[in-house]
Amino acid sequence: MAKKILLALSTPLVVATTPFSTTTNWAKNAEDNLDALEDFLFPPDEEIDENKIRRSLYSLKNREYIKYIYSKDKTEIRFELTKKGKEIVQGYQVDDLRISKKQKWDGKWRFIVFDIPEKQRYCRDALRGKLETLEFFRIQQSVYLFPYSCEKEIDLLCEYFEIRRHVLIFTGNINRDFGVKRHFQKLGFFLRIK
Secondary structure, three states: OOOHHHHHHHHEEEEEOOOOOOOOOOOOOOOOOOOOHHHHHOOOOOOOHHHHHHHHHHHHHHOEEHHHHHHOOOOOOHHHHHHHHHHHHHHHHHHOOOOOOOOOEOOEEEEEEEOOHHHHHHHHHHHHHHHHHOOOOOEEEEEEEEOOOHHHHHHHHHHHHOOHHHHHEEEOOOOOOOHHHHHHHHHHOOOOOO
């Protein structure tokens, strides 16, 4: 539940609500105060446990992942991610990162080249692991190849691992195939030129 809430809050959300009670037990006597958040988090056919949402929000606030911002008249409450919360969300985004294999190929290859210093070995190994999970083709120890646009995904990884200045992405062609096309086709990629 906490992950769903954090991911939901990674986009701005204002909830018009009866604010949570500040004088009694947390959220006591707050009626229908989470309707907007519930609609945002759950499909209509999914059962909603309002107490679970309240507990998750309370826990996220205590861990300083979110903060509550009340309107002046106290009729609206805005939930906002803190810096710590944004880091957690970014970790979730990296974990859930996928690149669709159903794109049309433009005939160009995306090269990801990196030279990450030894003192950042953990980040370098994590980047390699993520590139291999995403089914990039490894040409050399620090050179990977991918058929589709992946700049946003690589940018997210670079930001998360704080290695942006050590990673280069460029688009180009290759003279020799090295079995690259066959590799991607075996993995289910659709590599016909537009």
